[in-house]
Amino acid sequence: MKPDRAERSADAIRELIVTGRLTPGQRLSEQSVSESLDVSRNTLREAFRILVHEGLLVRRPNAGVAVAKPALADIVDIYRVRRLIEVPVLAAGDPAHPGARMMRDAVDAALAARLGGDWRDIAAANMRFHSGIVALAGSPRLDRVHANLSAELRLSFGLLGDNGAFFDGFVDRNAGLLRRFLAGDADGAAADLNRYLADSERTLQTMVDDAGAADAADTVGQ
Amino acid sequence: MKPDRAERSADAIRELIVTGRLTPGQRLSEQSVSESLDVSRNTLREAFRILVHEGLLVRRPNAGVAVAKPALADIVDIYRVRRLIEVPVLAAGDPAHPGARMMRDAVDAALAARLGGDWRDIAAANMRFHSGIVALAGSPRLDRVHANLSAELRLSFGLLGDNGAFFDGFVDRNAGLLRRFLAGDADGAAADLNRYLADSERTLQTMVDDAGAADAADTVGQ
C-alpha cells in the first residue's frame, strides 16, 4: 500500500509526462526536480532509472535526462506491438472475463466524455478500453508491457497540439467493436480492431509528420 | 559504448542471476554486494531498481531485495506471452531477414554444443534461436520485452538442478522448424513452434512441480 519514495516520485513524473505537462525533449535537472518533488537527489536518481528503463526518459551521458521524444519509427513500433498483442488476445477473449467489463465501462465513459467535450477524458477512456482488451488475457506481464506502451503513446500525443478531433471518430468504432465482441463474434471484433489500429496509426503518423515539419530541424530526440 | 556504473552493476548481477550463481529467494545485502562490486550503496540501489523493474529481483519493504523466485503461475505466464509473440512473428517472418541468420547460427551452435556436452551452451543457443525469431519482426520494443522474458525464464531454470536433458529433445525440433521456415513454409513452422512451446512449457512445469515438492515448504517467494 505504501510504495517507497523513489517509486512515488517516478509515478509523479510519469503523470507529468503522459498528461503532457512535460514536453518531449525537455531536459530535467536533478536539482530543480528534486526540490520540487521534495526528495533528495539520490532518491530522484532512482526514480529516473525507472523512467529511463520504461523509455519515457532518455539519458544523455553527462547531460542528465530528458523527456523522450518519440520519432516516427517509435510510433510505428508501438503500434506494431500493440497490434501483435491486442488482436489475438481479443480474438481469444471471453466476454465473461472482467476485462470485458473494463471495456464496457470505458466505452460508456468515452461516450459521456464526448458530451462533456474534454478530449483528454476521451483519450483516457480510450486507453482504458484497450487495457481492458489486454486484460482479457489475464497475464500480468502482458498488462505491464501494454501499460508501458500506452504511456509511451500518450507521450507521443504530446507531440501534437491539443488536437482532440483525433479520438472522436474512434469512440463509435470502439462501441461497435465491443458490441460485436459481447455478441460472441470475437473474430469479427478482432478484425475490426486490426483495422482500427491500422487506421489510427496512419492518422497519428501523418499528424506527427505535419507537426514535426512545423518545428522543423530540432532533431534532438536522437 | 560506456554505460554508467549502475547499469554495469545491473548487468553483472543479472549475469549472476541468469547463470544460476545466485539462487532464487536469496537475499542480497546492499553492503556486501556493493563491496563485492566495488560501487557505493547509492549506485547499487540504482542497479537494484533496474532489476526489480525487470522482475529479476523482488523488493521487500525494509528487508531489501532478493532474487525472485518464480512460481508456477509465472512460468505459465511467461510461456503464454512468448507464444503470443513468437508464433505470429514467425508466421509473418521473412527468411531473408537477418533474424533468420541468427536462428541458423543458433541451431549450428546448439548442434555443436550437444557434442561438446555442456547443457548450458545448449540452453544459451536455444535462447538465441528464439531471439532470432523475435528479431524477424524488427521491433526494438519487442526485442526488449522478449529479452526480459528470456532472463526470467533462465532464472526459472535455476529452480531445477543442473538438469540438462531438458533441452536435448528440442535441438532437433529447432532444426526442423528452421528448415521448414527457410523453405518458405512460415505457417507450418509457426505451427511447429506453437507445439514446441506448449510441450516445453508442460515439461518445465512438471519439473518445477517436482523440484518444488522436493524442498517442500519454503514458500518464501511470496
Added chain:
DNA sequence: ACCATCCTGACTGTTGAACAATCCGGCTCA
C-alpha cells in the same frame, strides 16, 4: 521448561554534503 516481553544489533530507506569529470555558453584575441 515454557511463554511473552524486552532489548539490542543489523539493515534498509533517505538525506546532505562533497568532489572530480564533463559540458555549455560566453569571452578573448587574433
Added chain:
DNA sequence: TGAGCCGGATTGTTCAACAGTCAGGATGGT
C-alpha cells in the same frame, strides 16, 4: 569572423549520518 580558452553549472559517484524497522536472542515471570 572565427578559433581557442575559461568559468560556471550540472552530472556521476562516493561517503557519512540517522531514523525506522525487523529478526532473533536475552530476560524474566510463571
